[in-house]
Amino acid sequence: MARAATTSDAFNAIAEPQRREILALLRAGERPVTDLAQELGMSQPGASKHLRVLREVGLVRVREAGKQRLYGLDARGLRPIHEWVGGFEQFWNESFDRLDTYVQDLKQTQQEE
Amino acid sequence: MARAATTSDAFNAIAEPQRREILALLRAGERPVTDLAQELGMSQPGASKHLRVLREVGLVRVREAGKQRLYGLDARGLRPIHEWVGGFEQFWNESFDRLDTYVQDLKQTQQEE
DNA sequence: TTGACGCATTCCGATATGGGAATATGATTG
DNA sequence: CAATCATATTCCCATATCGGAATGCGTCAA
Numbered sequence: 001m002a003r004a005a006t007t008s009d010a011f012n013a014i015a016e017p018q019r020r021e022i023l024a025l026l027r028a029g030e031r032p033v034t035d036l037a038q039e040l041g042m043s044q045p046g047a048s049k050h051l052r053v054l055r056e057v058g059l060v061r062v063r064e065a066g067k068q069r070l071y072g073l074d075a076r077g078l079r080p081i082h083e084w085v086g087g088f089e090q091f092w093n094e095s096f097d098r099l100d101t102y103v104q105d106l107k108q109t110q111q112e113e
Numbered sequence: 114m115a116r117a118a119t120t121s122d123a124f125n126a127i128a129e130p131q132r133r134e135i136l137a138l139l140r141a142g143e144r145p146v147t148d149l150a151q152e153l154g155m156s157q158p159g160a161s162k163h164l165r166v167l168r169e170v171g172l173v174r175v176r177e178a179g180k181q182r183l184y185g186l187d188a189r190g191l192r193p194i195h196e197w198v199g200g201f202e203q204f205w206n207e208s209f210d211r212l213d214t215y216v217q218d219l220k221q222t223q224q225e226e
Numbered sequence: 227t228t229g230a231c232g233c234a235t236t237c238c239g240a241t242a243t244g245g246g247a248a249t250a251t252g253a254t255t256g
Numbered sequence: 257c258a259a260t261c262a263t264a265t266t267c268c269c270a271t272a273t274c275g276g277a278a279t280g281c282g283t284c285a286a
Contacts, residue, residue, distance in 0.1 A: 001241075003116065003273035004128070004129065005241095006243075015128040023201070027204060033263060034261095034262065043247095044262080045246080045263085045265080048263060064253095069263065069264095075202075078198050082195065082198040084133070085191050085194050087137070088186075088188040088195075092189045114270075115243050116271080116273075119272080119273070146232070146234090155275095156277095164234095179232095179283070180233085181232065
């Protein structure tokens with residue numbers, strides 16, 4: 001088997017930096033593709049491809065507006081990620097005083113040898 | 114270019130479900146490789162490979178303990194992710210009343226035609 | 227030393243990627 | 257209808273993946 005598809009879930013979709021930038025931009029409101037492409041310095045096909053991925057995982061919605069297609073944010077799919085990561089909050093605070101102490105002890109032990 | 118390396122940052126590293134499971138398990142404390150492999154139903158080399166990725170992005174630390182290597186959680190690298198995703202919190206609440214409303218309006222409009 | 231154990235690495239195959247270039251599609255305008 | 261604008265899709269390439277199988281390597285016990 002190979003790596004999971006970027007479209008397999010939001011975790012994979014947001015692993016790509018440019019897609020994160022797109023999402024960030026869309027917080028300001030809906031935007032047409034070319035707009036996004038230009039603002040982020042990517043090609044039009046590039047933007048379209050990233051938007052396709054975001055659409056497939058449901059992080060973005062499209063609305064037809066004449067010639068244009070306006071993409072808008074649908075952040076609901078980010079919530080599970082926030083919750084999963086949040087499950088580690090106590091560990092990036094509390095716990096690591098211990099670990100740092102441990103590391104310092106180690107260094108000191110080595111110096112003493 | 115191809116897809117970014119899984120080791121390029123924490124976002125990529127946690128895109129893989131099994132690595133997420135490893136991290137979750139490690140909240141309970143340090144564990145040797147074989148332990149993890151067995152508990153998660155993966156092969157030993159499989160576990161080793163995933164742990165390597167997690168180590169390279171700094172989400173995990175190793176400690177030699179005789180024959181064994183004890184892996185421990187270092188969740189600090191998850192904090193930036195939590196913050197980035199958190200930047201969308203207002204959008205998965207507030208904003209989507211509007212969008213849902215919009216969608217309902219659309220449906221109604223179509224029925225009326 | 228010889229085994230045995232715990233882990234890491236390497237080699238393989240199948241697969242999916244992101245980017246660039248070219249092209250197709252669809253709606254709008256004249 | 258023809259031309260044009262806004263997007264999407266397709267093709268191609270270089271690259272990196274995850275998984276399985278086999279193997280390497282360091283540590284400990286007899």
